[in-house]
Amino acid sequence: MLTAVRTKPARARLALAVAVASLVPMAQADFIEDSRATLQTQNIYLNRDFREGTGQSKREEWSQGFLLNIESGFTEGTVGFGVDAMGMLGIKLDSGGGRAGTDLLPVQDDGGTPDEFSRLGLTAKARLSETELRYGSHIPETPVVKASDSRTLPQVFEGAMLVSQDVTGLTLSGGRLNKVIDRASTNSQELQLNNKNSRFSSAAEADHLTFAGARYDFSETFTGTYYAAELDDIYRQHFFNLQVVRPLGEDAALTADLRLMISDDTGAANAGKIDNQAWNGTVGYSLGGHKVSLAFQQMNGDTGYAYIDGGDPYLVNFVQINDFANADERSWQARYDYNFASIGVPGLTFLTRYVSGDNAEYAGGSNGSEWERDIELKYVVQTGPLKNVAVRMRNAMFRSDFARDADENRLIVSYSLPIW
Numbered sequence: 001m002l003t004a005v006r007t008k009p010a011r012a013r014l015a016l017a018v019a020v021a022s023l024v025p026m027a028q029a030d031f032i033e034d035s036r037a038t039l040q041t042q043n044i045y046l047n048r049d050f051r052e053g054t055g056q057s058k059r060e061e062w063s064q065g066f067l068l069n070i071e072s073g074f075t076e077g078t079v080g081f082g083v084d085a086m087g088m089l090g091i092k093l094d095s096g097g098g099r100a101g102t103d104l105l106p107v108q109d110d111g112g113t114p115d116e117f118s119r120l121g122l123t124a125k126a127r128l129s130e131t132e133l134r135y136g137s138h139i140p141e142t143p144v145v146k147a148s149d150s151r152t153l154p155q156v157f158e159g160a161m162l163v164s165q166d167v168t169g170l171t172l173s174g175g176r177l178n179k180v181i182d183r184a185s186t187n188s189q190e191l192q193l194n195n196k197n198s199r200f201s202s203a204a205e206a207d208h209l210t211f212a213g214a215r216y217d218f219s220e221t222f223t224g225t226y227y228a229a230e231l232d233d234i235y236r237q238h239f240f241n242l243q244v245v246r247p248l249g250e251d252a253a254l255t256a257d258l259r260l261m262i263s264d265d266t267g268a269a270n271a272g273k274i275d276n277q278a279w280n281g282t283v284g285y286s287l288g289g290h291k292v293s294l295a296f297q298q299m300n301g302d303t304g305y306a307y308i309d310g311g312d313p314y315l316v317n318f319v320q321i322n323d324f325a326n327a328d329e330r331s332w333q334a335r336y337d338y339n340f341a342s343i344g345v346p347g348l349t350f351l352t353r354y355v356s357g358d359n360a361e362y363a364g365g366s367n368g369s370e371w372e373r374d375i376e377l378k379y380v381v382q383t384g385p386l387k388n389v390a391v392r393m394r395n396a397m398f399r400s401d402f403a404r405d406a407d408e409n410r411l412i413v414s415y416s417l418p419i420w
Helices: 009-021
Strands: 002-005 036-050 058-071 079-094 116-128 131-138 156-164 170-181 209-219 222-231 235-247 252-265 275-287 290-300 330-339 348-362 365-380 390-400 406-418
Touching: 079 131
Parallel strands: none
Antiparallel strands: 002 116, 036 058, 036 406, 058 079, 079 116, 116 131, 131 156, 156 170, 170 209, 209 222, 222 235, 235 252, 252 275, 275 290, 290 330, 330 348, 348 365, 365 390, 390 406
16 A cells, blocks of 8 residues: 655655554564665656747756665465565755656646655565565556656556466466556556547546466577456457577577557447557667667557556657557667677666657547657766766657657666665
């Protein structure tokens, strides 16, 4: 269960204290001895400059986020029990003057932003052999529901999730999620359909999402995945995925990631018709510190791709700004990565990519085209008192003939500190 904590510092500290207190030993020593705590920090500056169109011309904010994650061990016995806690705090460093709306900070009714916002998430868990059931707050990373963590605080879902790895090579997953707290929010709300570019008749709300999936490792280099999900009375979705890595000598490899998502409306169809088959995949070749990748994404059917609002769609051409997932849209991506460790600079990496989409159907038009170019440079300190501090610079340029053009810059400094 995730509880919102309003913007008073004392309340934020109290929330973290409650989280720590919840891990006081109630039974066996393993509950404490196997526990761990990590403090994650993230400092983000984000500037999105809209190059044309009406409305707000710029969004620019700066924030500091803290996430204290405390995980207990399990009590002894055939069935072990435990409890986890997440204390989250976001602090405004700069905003205002009509520049809000980056999703780094909540936007108040008067258009302003709070000095800070915080949350407390608690999760009860039980384990039998290699099967674990969790009830409470989750940051899921599945093909059918993937929480976004690219802002001050991550998106958090509430409900139950189960993961089983009792069979070697096989991972079974399932869950029922009924509430969500978005990145720039402290309030729990209903799950909602993303309706970017008015792809559907409405951004309908749902009572819950149910899902189940299986991943099987056929070998160390070949993996297959299947998931099924249903957003109540809105859409039903099937996901198929094959991933292959083929080593080519000591420093080279070929990779492939092939995906298919099939979505259609279900039940009362509260968002109207949904009919989409998303064919997408990427192939790559790496040699030493270099990697070159090509990706293709094709939207078939009468509508665009369906996914939960605020989350990240599991598409190969979902990049820094755009998702290229309108009805009938087809898009190509060319990407280049370089790891400077190959020339003696460990921790420094670089990527650039270009995505071009066309044939898009959108509200009020057809045959739309758009493109995006991204550049990213990242360095992780390897030694000394700042070891593991990561500095990441991201730049994006997006152009479209049916959506607002934008240029965006992000500067992110992050650090993860193991406490015990």
